[in-house]
Amino acid sequence: MTQAAARTARARSYDQHACRLARSALAGDRADEVPGWLSERRRAGTFEVRRIPFDRLQKWAFEPDTGNLVHDTGRFFSVEGLSVREDDGPVWSQPVINQPETGILGILVKDIGGVPHFLMQAKMEPGNIGLFQLGPTVQATRSNYTGVHRGRATRYVEYFVRPRRGTVLTDVLQSEQGDSFLRKRNRNMVVEITGDIEEHDDYRWLTLGEIHRLLAVDNLVNMDARTVLSSLPFPPADGDDATAPHTDTELLSWLAGLKTRREREVKRIPLSEVRDWRRTPEEIAHVRGRHLRVLAVSVLAGNREVTSWTQPLLAAQRQGLAAFVIRWSGGAPQVLVQGLSQPGTFDVTELAPTVQCVTDGCTDLPQPPPFLDYVLSAPADRVRYSAVLSEEGGRFHERANRYLIVEADASFPREVPQEYRWLTLSQVKRFIGFSNHFDVEARTLVSCLQSLWGREPSWTS
């Protein structure tokens, strides 16, 4: 046998698309039209969201015996309690959203004039800051696409459920907020098609370059779009693995160690048994104002047909922060990630941003996490990316985090704590490609990081 370099089947498939997507990332000059288009879509119909007390919820109610907040049909999702015990440490509990079904977040891609374009949606969600944000072609819960809502079928969903037309560029299951959801995952898909499809006012073909510019705008590209973008076979990678500080085997071993370091028992409990949280007519909140709040809204939405509904949402107490510290090596970025265990994480521990403090903000923590001061005090010329971006507005009420990418300077510690590792971007992409490895905040930062490709002088690949 020889040591000759043989491209793996994974790498072959990656390369095949990365160069074409690179063309798209360098193309397009109509990003500026998008904010106006979103406002126009909002004005084109009636869209109103109001906070309501719980007793004005329709089809939702607190179950008498458990206190869980559930829908009449038993579908969609429910707000329940979660109890967590680690080794022989103290037990703690919190509300959690239980939504056992797996939805689809999908983007259609099509070659227009030799350049791949992405079909993006002007998507209204009741919890969105600004109501309309830029979403993927399809964001559908299983209830949506199997018709439990009894509304019309989700537009374009047929491209993402079997039998599918088109070429799959990526298709992986990814977790959502482990601080709020119990083992929730969505299927993240990008499907390239060739034929014509029906156009619609709420959808627009954008280049990757245009989406990248929009990622720099506060609260514009929604979470669902960002997570799908993070799993794209992009940017092109060429040899950045040669400078990897750790092999994949070493990283997987480190992660297996973190996952098994503690025994953790996570149990669903009745919402009424959650300690230190209090229910008022308007909200369920932590007695000391920490973590998240459960509240309710009524929604009016539509242009020709106006529909109305009520639903619970989760609100964060304040704006959070998620930051990557990066460095350049061999003309490509490396990112510093941490292994983080959150109560609802699908597989115990996922790779998270260098700094992630998203439930209680980052200004009044009892003890600042590692590198928080470093990223907050970074001079402007070291901040490669900064924007406030919203989390999923179908479940969260105006929840937003500041996302930062900060370049390490010579003062950055050479040794990092045991829970932290430097990864090449190729490694990031491989781990994302195998599902359940990167948390949703880290995936947002990956999409922000790749939006710098072609604009960062240090990035030579």
Place this chain on the structure above:
Amino acid sequence: MTQAAARTARARSYDQHACRLARSALAGDRADEVPGWLSERRRAGTFEVRRIPFDRLQKWAFEPDTGNLVHDTGRFFSVEGLSVREDDGPVWSQPVINQPETGILGILVKDIGGVPHFLMQAKMEPGNIGLFQLGPTVQATRSNYTGVHRGRATRYVEYFVRPRRGTVLTDVLQSEQGDSFLRKRNRNMVVEITGDIEEHDDYRWLTLGEIHRLLAVDNLVNMDARTVLSSLPFPPADGDDATAPHTDTELLSWLAGLKTRREREVKRIPLSEVRDWRRTPEEIAHVRGRHLRVLAVSVLAGNREVTSWTQPLLAAQRQGLAAFVIRWSGGAPQVLVQGLSQPGTFDVTELAPTVQCVTDGCTDLPQPPPFLDYVLSAPADRVRYSAVLSEEGGRFHERANRYLIVEADASFPREVPQEYRWLTLSQVKRFIGFSNHFDVEARTLVSCLQSLWGREPSWTS
């Protein structure tokens, strides 16, 4: 950017070890001594296992309110009930072993005379056929290695828990039988050391070639050893991906589709609420003799110090069958796997053997699964591997399956059903390397398949 082939960090680490392990696979001529050594270890002490009725269990009891079979300490494992509902299909239930902790299965490797040797253990387990089988250096539950048993520490475990000495060749979390365990995983590790270690009569250094020859012997290499071997960076792979029928992206997309095809609700329920199972003083069994049985044993074991304990075990109704259909392409094997969902599977669906019928045997099934007839009627010259191998004797009572590897001939269907895919061995290894992708029966077959390396004329890599 160029399309130049750049070895990934994963591949680099794989190659680095594969060639050295290949030397080990071609070395060693003392495999014949091992069966005698196992018998000798058995004779060197007192080892007795007897079936007992449940009421003679010590420290184990049925909880009054749930009927669950639990240990006094609440640790180790418990036998509980599991209820499974898929979409709106019928609900069914069964007993299941709940063991939320993650154990370690580890093999130490050391270079002796230029050839890597594996430290294998003469390991007694109460449910083993023959009582002693060849195990990995360490097989320890978390209770074992954190001292809940209050016995002496597991020998050599210090090489597998932090801080570790040595080089990690592989370290991944892998699932165990999804028909019997609820989301159980063990950490599969191979660690190479350089210094001397304390020798012990129950351990012996073997080459990979010797282990491979022993894999052909019925009930000799135990399940724990087999699963660890399957995740080794071996055999050397060189370009078999070039003939892959599917890219990794296509395979991961297919798997994501299978995982989300149905909504499945899996719930722990009291053992007393499991339907169609009956508890007698001697066993808990299905009323129509299907699936598994729960029984109890008393154990006497030791050489100088003899210890005794009692415990429950699970017994299969009859011998099962697990088979890979393989074909040769580009001088390397490709294997036909299926996506299989079992009630206790950690991540819904895992890749399983072409044929897996292990709970009820394969002779009296209501409907034979695809390819069963094909593998059972294969002429001898197409059977590349055949042996009866035991499952984990610490939880199963004399549970064994026939493991078969059958080479496809020209009559084998070109089109396979939607739940089946051909993978290159390099793909198999990559997927195993990312945890939770291959079920334990398939991992046994992977270790059997790699034992053919160097002996199969069609295998030219």
